[in-house]
Amino acid sequence: MARNKQIAIILADMLQFYGLDCLLKEYFSPLQISYFPNMQALAEKQPDWFDFYFTDAETFLIHGDYFLPRRNKTIVLVDKVETSGTANNLISTRSSIETMIEQIEQVLLAENTNNVVETNNKDLSGREINVLQQIVRGHTNKEIAEHLNISLNTVLTHRKNITAKLGIKTVSGLTFYAIMNGLISGDEIEL
Structure with a gap:
């Protein structure tokens, strides 16, 4: 039983x-x-x-x-x-x-x-994960572009792709996704 x-x-x-x-x-x-x-x-x-x-x-x-x-x-x-x-x-x-x-x-x-995290993370490219981490840390699109040495349009494209792939539209939702999937620790988030 x-x-x-x-x-x-x-x-x-x-x-x-x-x-x-x-x-x-x-x-x-x-x-x-x-x-x-x-x-x-x-x-x-x-x-x-x-x-x-x-x-x-x-x-x-x-x-x-x-x-x-x-x-x-x-x-x-x-x-x-x-x-x-x-x-x-x-x-x-x-x-x-x-x-x-x-x-x-x-x-x-x-x-x-146990497969939930692995499946979800496979949807995002390495660069999309980098952009997501910057978003969660509270950086603006312009700051993300400067930190990652990419254009502002590229940042906007990555953000659009992240939202489409994950179906999460809010920064708070993205933050929980990143924490729950081990992409960022709670200590790295600016409150």
């Missing part, structure tokens, strides 16, 4: 926890869900025992050293309206219930979550 998937929810916001807990129990049972108000509470348990981790963007960024090695098992809740084309492990808390269910289902029911 297969064991139930073990879910850790690390959220300070109790209302978000209860909403996520109800959603998971109603649509994805049987699951074993454990709640942690912070990372210290998770550390007191067996933190590597869980199949999936749900957390918010702030906790993810602060504790990136813990979540990045588990990026294929980490689902980040973001407070953004945009949902179409976001990275697999981002779920907008402003989406419709149907959209959230589909996004969670893609992550929880994926046959082999």
